[in-house]
Amino acid sequence: MKFSLDEALPILTRTPMVLRHLLEDLPDTWVRGTEGPDTWSAFDIVGHLIHGERTDWITRTEILLTRGESLAFTPFDRFAQFEASGGKTLGELLDTFAEARAISLQRLQSLGLTGDDLDRRGLHPELGPVTLGELLATWVAHDLSHLAQIARVMGRQYTEAVGPWLAYLPMLKRPGGA
Amino acid sequence: MKFSLDEALPILTRTPMVLRHLLEDLPDTWVRGTEGPDTWSAFDIVGHLIHGERTDWITRTEILLTRGESLAFTPFDRFAQFEASGGKTLGELLDTFAEARAISLQRLQSLGLTGDDLDRRGLHPELGPVTLGELLATWVAHDLSHLAQIARVMGRQYTEAVGPWLAYLPMLKRPGGA
Numbered sequence: 001m002k003f004s005l006d007e008a009l010p011i012l013t014r015t016p017m018v019l020r021h022l023l024e025d026l027p028d029t030w031v032r033g034t035e036g037p038d039t040w041s042a043f044d045i046v047g048h049l050i051h052g053e054r055t056d057w058i059t060r061t062e063i064l065l066t067r068g069e070s071l072a073f074t075p076f077d078r079f080a081q082f083e084a085s086g087g088k089t090l091g092e093l094l095d096t097f098a099e100a101r102a103i104s105l106q107r108l109q110s111l112g113l114t115g116d117d118l119d120r121r122g123l124h125p126e127l128g129p130v131t132l133g134e135l136l137a138t139w140v141a142h143d144l145s146h147l148a149q150i151a152r153v154m155g156r157q158y159t160e161a162v163g164p165w166l167a168y169l170p171m172l173k174r175p176g177g178a
Numbered sequence: 179m180k181f182s183l184d185e186a187l188p189i190l191t192r193t194p195m196v197l198r199h200l201l202e203d204l205p206d207t208w209v210r211g212t213e214g215p216d217t218w219s220a221f222d223i224v225g226h227l228i229h230g231e232r233t234d235w236i237t238r239t240e241i242l243l244t245r246g247e248s249l250a251f252t253p254f255d256r257f258a259q260f261e262a263s264g265g266k267t268l269g270e271l272l273d274t275f276a277e278a279r280a281i282s283l284q285r286l287q288s289l290g291l292t293g294d295d296l297d298r299r300g301l302h303p304e305l306g307p308v309t310l311g312e313l314l315a316t317w318v319a320h321d322l323s324h325l326a327q328i329a330r331v332m333g334r335q336y337t338e339a340v341g342p343w344l345a346y347l348p349m350l351k352r353p354g355g356a
Contacts, residue, residue, distance in 0.1 A: 001211060001335040001336060001339065002338075002339060003336065003339040007207055010204055010205070010208075011208070011332070014199055014200060017199045018196060018200045021195045021196045021199050022196045022325075026188055026189075027185050029179050030185065030188075030189070033179060124342070124343075127342040127343065127345065130341060130342060130343070133339065133341075134339065134340055134341035134342070134343060135343075137336045137339035137340045137341075137343075138336075138340045138341075138347070140333075141339075141347055141350055142347070144332050144333035145329070145330075145333050145347055145350070147326075148325075148327075148329035148333065149326075149349075151322045151325040151326035152322070152323075152326045154322050155318075155319045155323050155326065158179060158181065158318060158319045160179075160180075161179065161180060161181040161311065161315035161319075162315045162316045162319050163308060163311075163315075164302070164305040164306065164308060164312070165305065165312060165313075165315075168316075169319055169320070171322075171323045171326055171327075172319060172323070
């Protein structure tokens with residue numbers, strides 16, 4: 001499936017509401033449970049998504065469009081949420097994510113991108129040259145990856161509770177990676 | 179995390195709305211895309227969830243409570259959705275799933291289960307003796323597994339489109355299992 005803005009925007013637009021319906025007001029056992037030491041809870045993942053809105057996707061899009069390959073993107077801090085989410089409730093994080101995503105999408109729309117722009121190139125600090133289409137496709141895939149991760153982390157809270165059915169639920173057995 | 183009805187019910191209650199917000203009115207490329215031959219699309223998975231409501235979870239609960247280990251559950255047909263969903267739209271499947279889940283939860287509530295009931299035992303045709311708590315935990319974990327699967331199948335539609343970012347998105351690379 002080739003990237004297209006028309007197909008990507010519905011996913012990016014929906015993610016905050018999907019997460020709200022999945023997570024809001026759930027017992028903490030679901031929201032704060034992890035997959036073990038040094039793994040993330042649903043709460044941590046929502047914080048990570050907020051950080052992406054604030055520092056990654058649209059910021060990189062604007063750098064790519066204005067600077068091309070002359071300025072590498074700032075590396076993304078994958079652990080920023082542990083400090084930034086401290087003392088917050090999940091409800092607050094869900095609100096913050098919804099607001100931040102709405103702002104990102106307004107900025108994206110205001111760029112008036114065309115299909116031709118998708119081939120424009122920027123410079124990733126580790127990956128090297130990348131196109132705008134690849135950056136925007138990654139934004140979508142990142143949402144979906146973390147939605148899958150949240151569902152997996154939640155499901156794995158029941159790895160013991162399902163008893164012998166574990167044999168039919170491979171997702172609950174495998175450590176790490178969605 | 180030990181199974182408890184109070185923690186399980188919010189998940190079972192929300193799944194239809196989560197799927198509606200994730201999937202309704204999306205372009206077919208998201209909804210009908212699979213992970214390759216003999217793998218399921220989001221559309222197929224919603225059909226599978228409907229079949230579970232109609233023939234598996236609450237039906238098995240009632241058999242367990244009335245027959246104990248004297249009658250094995252009917253084996254679950256994991257491919258029934260391919261015929262049952264034929265000619266339907268995704269919107270129709272989402273409506274059907276929401277209605278079927280609401281009925282299942284009414285039937286569950288009407289049983290007036292207590293914590294003690296969770297240790298009662300039934301007979302799975304392949305797995306042998308199982309408890310009611312294990313069956314109900316599996317219902318929850320099955321929802322979450324298939325939500326993760328849907329997000330993964332959708333994300334993998336962009337395995338090519340993300341270009342070099344694939345290196346940071348392990349979910350898009352691994353074939354099968356969430």
